[in-house]
Amino acid sequence: MARKTGNFTDEERESLRQRLLAHKKRYVLSPKKISDQIAEKTGFEAARDGGRKRVDRFLKATHKPPEDFITAVAFYLNEVAPPDIEESAVAIAQLLAKPYDGSTDLSVLTGRYQTYLRPISNTLQPNIPAGIGTVLPQSIQMPQKPFEMAYSLIEMKPLEKSNALMVSEYATNLTFDPEIDSFPENPIVLKDTGVLVPSGPNGFLIVTRSLLQTRKYQVHKIANDPLTLRGDLRIEGPSPIRLKDRGTVLSKADWQAELVKVAGIDEG
Numbered sequence: 001m002a003r004k005t006g007n008f009t010d011e012e013r014e015s016l017r018q019r020l021l022a023h024k025k026r027y028v029l030s031p032k033k034i035s036d037q038i039a040e041k042t043g044f045e046a047a048r049d050g051g052r053k054r055v056d057r058f059l060k061a062t063h064k065p066p067e068d069f070i071t072a073v074a075f076y077l078n079e080v081a082p083p084d085i086e087e088s089a090v091a092i093a094q095l096l097a098k099p100y101d102g103s104t105d106l107s108v109l110t111g112r113y114q115t116y117l118r119p120i121s122n123t124l125q126p127n128i129p130a131g132i133g134t135v136l137p138q139s140i141q142m143p144q145k146p147f148e149m150a151y152s153l154i155e156m157k158p159l160e161k162s163n164a165l166m167v168s169e170y171a172t173n174l175t176f177d178p179e180i181d182s183f184p185e186n187p188i189v190l191k192d193t194g195v196l197v198p199s200g201p202n203g204f205l206i207v208t209r210s211l212l213q214t215r216k217y218q219v220h221k222i223a224n225d226p227l228t229l230r231g232d233l234r235i236e237g238p239s240p241i242r243l244k245d246r247g248t249v250l251s252k253a254d255w256q257a258e259l260v261k262v263a264g265i266d267e268g
Contacts, residue, residue, distance in 0.1 A: 008070050016070065019077050021059050022160050027265075031055040041079050044072035104198040106158070106165055108227065112263040113154040114183055115169075116147035117176070117233065117255040147258040149178050153187065154206075156196055157265055165196040169208040169215070204229065213237035217257055227261040 008016075024034060035051030038044055057063040058073070065073075151173050156165040169192045173180045192215075194208030199218060206217035219231030233255040 007067060008074075013064075013070060016073050016077065017058060017061060019160065020055075020073060023077065023080065024059065026158050026160060031059065037080075038072050038076045042072045042075045044068070044075075099200065104163065106163060106196070106198070106204075109165060109196065109204070109229075110156050110158060110265045111227070111261045112265070113156070113229075113259040113261050114150065115152040115154055116258045116260070117149045117151045118145045118147050118258075119255060120232075147256075148181050149173065149176070150180050150183050151176070151257070153183060154259060155265070159195070163198070167194040167196050167206055167208055168192070169194065171210070203231070210237075217259075219257065219259065229259040231257060233257040 020034070023029070024031075029037075030052075032052040032055075035055045038055075039051065054065060054069060058065050058069070152169050152171040154170075155168045157168075159166050170187055170189045171192065172183055172187045172189055174189075190210070192208045192210040194206065194215075196204055196206045199205035203218060203220045206215075206219065208215045214236045216234045216236070217229075217231060218234075219229040222228050222230045235254045
């Protein structure tokens with residue numbers, strides 16, 4: 001881990017202490033757990049040697065830790081909760097979201113998900129008899145394909161300062177191959193980052209960004225066990241499906257998506 005040249009000011013130390021304290025409270029982490037994570041993410045092995053006490057003293061502001069420890073804390077926080085990225089990402093997502101209640105509790109959504117897709121059907125809908133209302137009888141409803149195509153792995157974690165979740169997405173099926181219906185145990189793919197914010201009544205907007213694409217999921221919860229989110233996925237940028245047949249998609253959404261929770265944030 002590279003070392004910062006020069007000394008941290010008292011203001012910088014206090015800012016890092018407050019950020020680490022907020023991170024500890026948000027994730028319900030012990031000083032020992034924080035110490036272990038600092039060592040794992042930064043390579044600062046001294047965090048393991050008496051690290052629990054060092055973290056505890058720093059959080060309580062009872063001692064002035066050495067410069068190398070403060071450097072490790074700064075690297076750790078910038079990895080797990082970068083404040084500039086958080087604020088800008090949330091601001092962009094909120095501009096795209098539908099009006100919503102800012103007090104919505106998002107804690108139940110934290111965890112790891114498997115994302116499955118099915119294409120938007122380009123089949124014309126049947127003529128609906130006059131007066132039938134908005135619900136189609138089972139006899140004339142169009143059959144829909146099941147969610148079978150495995151697309152990405154998603155992890156959602158709380159953010160420090162916003163009522164939003166930090167999202168990490170690992171797209172394991174970038175070619176949208178419909179024959180791929182499972183996920184690799186150790187995927188070798190780049191991590192795309194983004195956020196989840198409330199969007200509309202009982203809905204959520206997930207925006208993630210890769211080098212070439214922006215993905216926007218507009219979803220709502222349809223089940224609790226396992227927790228399942230379902231809705232539309234719109235992809236902006238190069239898409240193999242669009243390049244093959246630009247007439248395939250007749251909706252603003254490219255795909256319908258189903259996100260199935262498979263683990264909590266503290267589970268393996």
